[in-house]
Amino acid sequence: MRLLTDRLERDLQTAAGMPPTYYELLVLLSEAPERTMRMSELAHWTNSKPSRISHAVNKLEQSGWVRRKHYEGDRRGWLATLTDEGLAALEKAAPRHLQSVRAHLIDLLTAEQIRQLGDISEVVLAHLTDEQQQH
Incomplete structure (x- = not known):
């Protein structure tokens, strides 16, 4: 499996100039209402530490793909919003990423x-989810 993920990561980096974490964040934001999510939600949905998400969003912000602002009513909370440039980058990357997934797996x-x-993945995911919730 590691060979597959390495190949997909390399193809995404070559084709779109972004690592999988950035791609995943752009996808999540593109599917969110108003293309906006709380940073804590991004961390939850990517199963990542908030510091990792903050670092990634900083890089996406530097690229002009994401804009960050304080959450109204909570100066400690932050929102991340996918910009039009970020959506364009995602729309450019998505077909290439799909092509890679198809060529090397599907x-x-x-x-x-x-x-x-799919059946095997559901069993493994359920096990890992249960295990994570116990810790």
Whole structure:
């Protein structure tokens, strides 16, 4: 699996100039109402530490892809908003990333293998989620 993730990461970096963490954040923001989420929500949905998300959002902000502002009513909380430039970067990256995922995973499998992979993934995810909630 590590070879697959390394390849997908390399392809995304080459094609779009961004690591997978940035891509994931852009996707989450693009799907959020008004393309905006609290930084704490981004950390939750990416299963990342807030400091890691803050660092990534700083880089995205420097690229002009995300804008950050204080959450009204809570000066400690921050909101991240996907800019038009960030949406354009995501729209450029998405087809290339999908092409890479298809070439290195999906197109190699039969329909039955894809179904089995989904079933296996659900079992592993449920186990890891339960384990994480216990700690």
